[in-house]
Amino acid sequence: MMYYRYSNSEKPMSDWGHAMFVDDEFASQNYGDILYTYDGTDGVDIEDLHDIIIREWNKAVDNGMEPIGFEGIDAEDIYNEFNPEDIVMSAGAWDSELVTWFGDVILAKHDIKAIITNDGAIVFDPTLIKRV
Structure with a gap:
């Protein structure tokens, strides 16, 4: 799959x-003239991280360590923010302070270079990205 x-x-x-x-080649073309692609290499399906995100979010809640503005949000709702229905229209967690939380808590503990969502991908390793 190409992204x-x-x-x-x-x-x-x-x-x-x-x-x-x-995953739609033309869905984001209004964001600029330079096209970058990612071919899915080393991508982890967000669904495979469900239990990890839920567990880590519940730990954050128990310790009062949720990011500011996200206090009191259910773990399942937080997980769903990491897999938005339409990543172009609303990137969910990927366009908020939850990215920092994810990086500190999930990426720091697991060797994740990229995540595949239901209609896109989030890449953390720039070597996986090609400029077209």
Whole structure:
């Protein structure tokens, strides 16, 4: 499966240390003139992280360590934020402070280079990204 990211930036990664891609080649073309692609290499399906995200979120809640603004949100709702229905229209957790939480808690403990969502991918390793 191929994933696409249009941008005007000479670097594909965001300031948050990730790049968001969509599986529809033209869905994000209004974001810029530079096309980046990702071919799914080393991608982990978000569904495979369900139990890990739920467990880690519940630990954060128990310790009062939820990111500011996300206090009191159910773990299943947080998980769903990491797999938005339409990543172009709303990137969910990938466009919020939850990215930092995910990086600190999930990425720090697991060797994850990219995540495959229901209609896109989130890439953390820039070497997996190609400029077209």
